[in-house]
């Protein structure tokens with residue numbers, strides 16, 4: 001399992017030498033990690049490793065509505081972990097708790113071994129966590145390039161005066177963030193729309209730009225809330241390829257919410273199933289597929305609008 | 312895919328700096344020679360001051376998305392601060408007084424920007440009214456600000472920068488033009504910098520901005536500070552170069568609304584828009600009074616003029632909000648593109 005051990009090494013590097021990590025992997029190393037053809041799940045076999053993310057007894061309610069009830073979850077470095085469940089099951093709430101947008105009523109979130117009652121949203125990027133939103137959350141008035149470059153805003157050290165006058169470290173920062181944004185645009189095949197205003201792009205491309213904005217920081221943990229919602233089958237499989245490629249290239253751990261069970265089965269290493277705020281299953285795709293509770297709660301219902309691929 | 316971007320760039324592209332450069336050359340080289348004192352006193356000086364105020368408010372409202380109805384208060388703060396620095400600090404050059412006045416306005420802007428950390432949109436706009444009322448009250452209440460002058464109206468000091476005196480209408484015009492040009496250039500640099508992009512990010516999606524690590528609170532207060540600095544300096548130009556007196560009355564809520572209308576009509580989140588909007592706001596009443604006098608003769612007195620101004624302006628703003636929410640700038644760009652296109656296809 002070269003990827004898993006590599007990811008572990010990354011974590012150590014991040015703990016002991018965050019500077020090294022922040023600058024990203026040398027591209028040579030990264031290329032070595034690319035394993036485009038391999039479909040073998042990699043993360044699931046790392047049960048012995050420490051989880052990058054773990055949730056302990058998370059509970060959250062809105063008034064009388066229980067959005068999450070006593071959720072435990074462990075996500076290991078390098079895995080693609082799907083969270084599925086019917087509408088209103090609490091999937092988005094879970095991502096909002098992990099990213100600190102919501103504060104859970106009970107339980108705590110552990111990132112990289114550090115426990116939080118509420119994850120500090122403002123420090124999320126520094127902690128190596130990036131996310132996308134179920135509803136588009138792009139900056140409509142910025143170009144695609146600037147949207148993606150803004151994913152590096154957490155690292156900016158120059159102040160506004162330096163930027164206005166073009167002195168100090170501001171120039172280098174600007175150049176650096178643009179070139180890294182350009183690399184990501186290239187990676188996600190967005191170069192052609194680089195200078196367009198984000199708000200003017202078709203929906204599917206906007207979703208991809210949002211992925212680019214999250215990826216540009218080379219996060220250790222990437223939270224994707226329905227990145228393929230509202231897409232055509234072709235766009236979905238393209239997006240799935242991008243997610244897989246991103247994991248391989250940046251050794252990113254992915255938590256993925258997705259409605260389309262077919263896509264999820266092919267893409268993820270493990271799947272957690274939520275229903276009415278409870279976790280009713282947490283296993284490999286094959287096990288989940290055959291789990292009677294899951295079939296009752298979700299798969300049976302979903303099979304009408306399912307395109308049949310992968311299940 | 313390249314066709315998407317390619318199809319837009321077929322028009323001949325002038326370097327970005329050409330148009331502002333030509334305009335400036337005209338404003339410095341030609342206007343002072345041909346302009347009448349009416350042009351300077353009644354049109355260009357208020358136009359410059361209001362344009363700069365519009366640039367300042369656009370940074371806060373157009374770019375950072377924080378609505379403010381306190382612009383006139385920051386203008387007043389700037390004007391009175393510059394007056395007092397000039398009066399009370401021995402040996403401080405005028406330009407130093409103006410800079411410090413901007414700092415004072417910025418500080419007040421930060422204080423009255425604090426509610427923006429909790430409030431949004433309409434509620435924030437209402438809370439910035441506090442600045443409007445408080446500053447006007449304080450300036451009227453404490454005669455120290457007006458150097459205990461009995462009437463509360465005080466003469467502005469002579470204008471000079473580095474020993475160079477700006478006398479007469481032309482001199483004051485050049486003084487205002489220079490400051491407006493310098494600050495507008497810096498504002499332009501700002502909105503295209505990382506900080507400017509952070510403003511837009513917060514405006515467009517505050518949660519996403521926070522998630523990617525933009526320091527939201529700090530950035531909002533910075534927007535208030537920079538915006539108030541610029542508006543404060545605009546207030547100095549208004550009082551020192553245009554009116555030649557410093558008094559609180561001209562900086563009332565009407566003025567705040569006027570500046571807001573300038574950026575709505577001109578175009579939100581556009582530096583050029585502030586100039587378009589200010590031009591319309593300044594020229595429009597003059598044109599209306601000429602036209603009214605011409606058509607209606609004596610019936611068109613100042614009362615009717617005032618009334619018809621408000622009605623037409625109100626209608627204009629509603630029209631713009633509905634038909635052209637991106638303002639005169641967008642209108643202008645569209646017309647220009649059409650003309651270019653027509654010109655090319657002949």
Ligand SMILES: Nc1ncnc2c1ncn2[C@@H]1O[C@H](COP(=O)(O)OP(=O)(O)O)[C@@H](O)[C@H]1O
Pocket residue numbers: 062065066067085086087088089090091092093094
């Ligand atoms: N901000 C909120 N305010 C009130 N109720 C909420 C909020 N967010 C989520 N909920 C409720 O929590 C439940 C779970 O919602 P959500 O996490 O969005 O589900 P999912 O993403 O699985 O569709 C739903 O009943 C929803 O109405």
Ligand SMILES: [Mg+2]
Pocket residue numbers: 091092093134
């Ligand atoms: Mg959801």
